[in-house]
Amino acid sequence: MAIINMYAKCTNSYVVGFICTILLLRSVAECREVNGVLENLEYPAISCRKHSASLIDFGGVGDGKTSNTKAFQYAIGNLSHYGSDGGALLVVPPGKWLTGSFNLTSHFTLFLHRDTIILASQDESEWPELSVLPSYGRGRDAPDGRFSSLIFGTNLTDVVVTGYNGTIDGQGSYWWDKFHKGELKLTRPYMIEIMFSDHIQISNLTLINSPSWFVHPIYSSDIIIQGLTIAAPTDSPNTDGIDPDVCFILYISVFNYYYTLTILVENSTTNYSFSFSLTDSCTNTRIEDCNIVSGDDCIAVKSGWDEYGIKFGMPSQHIVIRRLTCVSPDSAMIALGSEMSGGIQDVRAENLTAIDTESAVRIKTAVGRGGYVKDIFVKGMNLNNMKYVFWITGSYGSHADNDFDPKALPDISGINYRDVIADYCNYTAKLEGIPNDPFTGICISNMSITNSDMKKLQWNCTDVEGVSSNVSPVPCELLSQKEEKKFDCPFPDEKLPIESVMLKTCSFKSV
Numbered sequence: 001m002a003i004i005n006m007y008a009k010c011t012n013s014y015v016v017g018f019i020c021t022i023l024l025l026r027s028v029a030e031c032r033e034v035n036g037v038l039e040n041l042e043y044p045a046i047s048c049r050k051h052s053a054s055l056i057d058f059g060g061v062g063d064g065k066t067s068n069t070k071a072f073q074y075a076i077g078n079l080s081h082y083g084s085d086g087g088a089l090l091v092v093p094p095g096k097w098l099t100g101s102f103n104l105t106s107h108f109t110l111f112l113h114r115d116t117i118i119l120a121s122q123d124e125s126e127w128p129e130l131s132v133l134p135s136y137g138r139g140r141d142a143p144d145g146r147f148s149s150l151i152f153g154t155n156l157t158d159v160v161v162t163g164y165n166g167t168i169d170g171q172g173s174y175w176w177d178k179f180h181k182g183e184l185k186l187t188r189p190y191m192i193e194i195m196f197s198d199h200i201q202i203s204n205l206t207l208i209n210s211p212s213w214f215v216h217p218i219y220s221s222d223i224i225i226q227g228l229t230i231a232a233p234t235d236s237p238n239t240d241g242i243d244p245d246v247c248f249i250l251y252i253s254v255f256n257y258y259y260t261l262t263i264l265v266e267n268s269t270t271n272y273s274f275s276f277s278l279t280d281s282c283t284n285t286r287i288e289d290c291n292i293v294s295g296d297d298c299i300a301v302k303s304g305w306d307e308y309g310i311k312f313g314m315p316s317q318h319i320v321i322r323r324l325t326c327v328s329p330d331s332a333m334i335a336l337g338s339e340m341s342g343g344i345q346d347v348r349a350e351n352l353t354a355i356d357t358e359s360a361v362r363i364k365t366a367v368g369r370g371g372y373v374k375d376i377f378v379k380g381m382n383l384n385n386m387k388y389v390f391w392i393t394g395s396y397g398s399h400a401d402n403d404f405d406p407k408a409l410p411d412i413s414g415i416n417y418r419d420v421i422a423d424y425c426n427y428t429a430k431l432e433g434i435p436n437d438p439f440t441g442i443c444i445s446n447m448s449i450t451n452s453d454m455k456k457l458q459w460n461c462t463d464v465e466g467v468s469s470n471v472s473p474v475p476c477e478l479l480s481q482k483e484e485k486k487f488d489c490p491f492p493d494e495k496l497p498i499e500s501v502m503l504k505t506c507s508f509k510s511v
């Protein structure tokens with residue numbers, strides 16, 4: 001699909017009465033043909049870069065002992081100057097590169113070779129402190145500040161973190177010990193966090209042993225996460241794989257194209273420019289071909305916590321998840337919540353495999369959360385050795401503080417699951433709504449389970465309403481059975497814009 005940039009040029013410095021000329025420009029691929037093709041490394045990306053440099057050029061030392069925090073900061077600071085001149089790529093060559101937290105920049109690619117290992121420092125002075133996220137109101141491990149993520153970016157556009165399956169090792173054991181001993185004064189760092197940004201790609205990497213969550217895009221949009229291998233011990237605390245969280249940017253739909261609107265405001269002394277991404281959706285996240293083994297949820301879609309999330313008032317929506325494999329004995333393959341107070345809507349998950357996992361798709365919410373979880377579509381699940389196939393929890397608790405509003409009830413509706421094969425699952429479903437706040441529009445079709453323990457109550461449904469068809473074992477009465485032979489729970493036909501984004505083939509000279 002073509003990508004079109006729209007520029008609106010306005011010639012008045014007052015908001016009222018803009019006279020704008022609008023130009024539509026079909027953007028051209030920015031990749032340059034480079035001579036000496038044989039020396040070039042190719043990789044797929046949302047945008048290619050004109051300039052490239054190696055961490056070694058900036059004093060990096062890949063011996064696993066020397067700190068490279070300054071080298072990363074210096075390199076990225078330097079390369080940020082190429083943002084308006086075709087962008088830049090920073091190669092991290094084979095070796096072991098110890099580093100504390102560093103910040104990304106716009107129009108930038110971080111590239112890890114196959115034998116590259118980035119090692120996260122265990123020296124807390126290498127991790128700056130950030131304030132807590134507004135939609136959470138507090139840190140999850142400690143009420144006040146939090147450590148910056150290992151790889152952090154805020155207020156950016158067009159950022160790629162990729163490679164030939166190189167490794168980022170969070171060396172999380174240091175942080176997990178402190179967590180277990182209750183010694184954390186600040187919330188643990190995440191591995192990769194991107195805030196207030198758009199056009200982000202994180203792909204073809206091996207991520208291991210994060211101190212806490214692995215990948216956390218928040219207040220961001222147009223995100224592609226692809227080909228990640230994520231692993232942490234299954235008893236490590238809060239090592240969620242990928243947590244798409246809260247959108248922020250303003251969107252308008254125009255024929256399903258992506259637009260960037262740049263408004264220039266001129267007067268005789270000053271020129272201002274404002275840029276907005278305009279697409280027909282909010283978060284627009286695509287997660288595909290990932291393998292995750294983790295101590296917590298493989299993927300957790302979130303949108304703010306209790307009164308803080310309600311006040312922030314921004315949902316997570318338009319999220320595509322496909323071809324995911326998950327192992328998580330104590331958590332879910334895909335969790336929706338528990339922080340869902342800004343709302344979660346339009347999640348489409350397809351072709352999912354879970355092995356040795358507590359539950360497949362789990363909704364977690366509670367009185368006081370407010371918000372909603374609606375229009376959830378899941379198609380094609382292959383499950384093996386699970387505690388629950390379907391699990392919805394209306395009494396999750398776990399509040400930010402005691403100031404939550406007991407009248408803030410979540411709206412859970414339009415939850416669709418179909419085409420499920422499950423083997424060795426102890427319970428088919430535990431669907432628990434909230435008294436006087438039933439969870440409605442639950443649909444389950446075409447499901448078969450082998451080797452479940454029929455001595456156990458297979459369906460435990462309370463305060464839910466919905467339908468089922470072609471489901472065995474026989475579902476609870478609250479999911480009334482459709483008589484029609486050919487009844488399938490819905491799954492949207494039309495694609496989200498993020499699904500049509502094609503990656504370009506980029507290349508750079510190997511170092």
Ligand SMILES: *[C@@H]1O[C@H](CO)[C@@H](O)[C@H](O)[C@H]1NC(C)=O
Nearest residue numbers: 053057058059077078079081
């Ligand atoms: C950093 O940027 C400056 C100016 O853009 C450039 O001259 C210099 O070569 C760059 N590289 C290093 C390693 O400093």
Ligand SMILES: *[C@@H]1O[C@H](CO)[C@@H](O)[C@H](O)[C@H]1NC(C)=O
Nearest residue numbers: 101102103128130148152154
């Ligand atoms: C990264 O950016 C954040 C927010 O601007 C800042 O607080 C932090 O100190 C920066 N980190 C580094 C390592 O420069």
Ligand SMILES: *[C@@H]1O[C@H](CO)[C@@H](O)[C@H](O)[C@H]1NC(C)=O
Nearest residue numbers: 154155156195196197219248
């Ligand atoms: C980033 O953007 C947010 C939202 O527009 C704004 O509140 C914040 O001040 C910006 N931060 C920086 C470091 O520019």
Ligand SMILES: *[C@@H]1O[C@H](CO)[C@@H](O)[C@H](O)[C@H]1NC(C)=O
Nearest residue numbers: 164165166204205206227229
């Ligand atoms: C990436 O590396 C991990 C860990 O070594 C491995 O399991 C996985 O198969 C690799 N993926 C690809 C696409 O090479």
Ligand SMILES: *[C@@H]1O[C@H](CO)[C@@H](O)[C@H](O)[C@H]1NC(C)=O
Nearest residue numbers: 042043044164204226227289
């Ligand atoms: C990146 O990962 C994707 C999806 O797993 C795969 O198809 C592609 O070949 C990988 N690319 C490289 C350069 O390794």
Ligand SMILES: *[C@@H]1O[C@H](CO)[C@@H](O)[C@H](O)[C@H]1NC(C)=O
Nearest residue numbers: 013266267268269270271272
């Ligand atoms: C241009 O805009 C700036 C900021 O709004 C304002 O301070 C300045 O007075 C304006 N100049 C003229 C000539 O209108």
Ligand SMILES: *[C@@H]1O[C@H](CO)[C@@H](O)[C@H](O)[C@H]1NC(C)=O
Nearest residue numbers: 264266267268269270271272
């Ligand atoms: C504002 O931009 C215009 C071109 O769009 C340029 O001619 C003019 O010099 C700029 N003015 C200032 C104050 O930068």
Ligand SMILES: *[C@@H]1O[C@H](CO)[C@@H](O)[C@H](O)[C@H]1NC(C)=O
Nearest residue numbers: 321322323350351352379380
């Ligand atoms: C899911 O799997 C089915 C059957 O193998 C295949 O036809 C379909 O294209 C897959 N969908 C995605 C999004 O991978």
Ligand SMILES: *[C@@H]1O[C@H](CO)[C@@H](O)[C@H](O)[C@H]1NC(C)=O
Nearest residue numbers: 356357358385386387425426
């Ligand atoms: C299922 O039940 C059996 C017997 O009670 C137990 O040993 C097993 O751990 C359970 N499996 C899961 C995934 O909870």
Ligand SMILES: *[C@@H]1O[C@H](CO)[C@@H](O)[C@H](O)[C@H]1NC(C)=O
Nearest residue numbers: 380381418419420421446447
């Ligand atoms: C039922 O689900 C199975 C397993 O996902 C799938 O192969 C089959 O095509 C589905 N049947 C219908 C009628 O959709």
Ligand SMILES: *[C@@H]1O[C@H](CO)[C@@H](O)[C@H](O)[C@H]1NC(C)=O
Nearest residue numbers: 430431432457459460461462
């Ligand atoms: C069914 O679920 C309800 C609500 O969560 C719980 O109180 C009850 O103990 C469960 N029943 C069985 C037999 O597990």
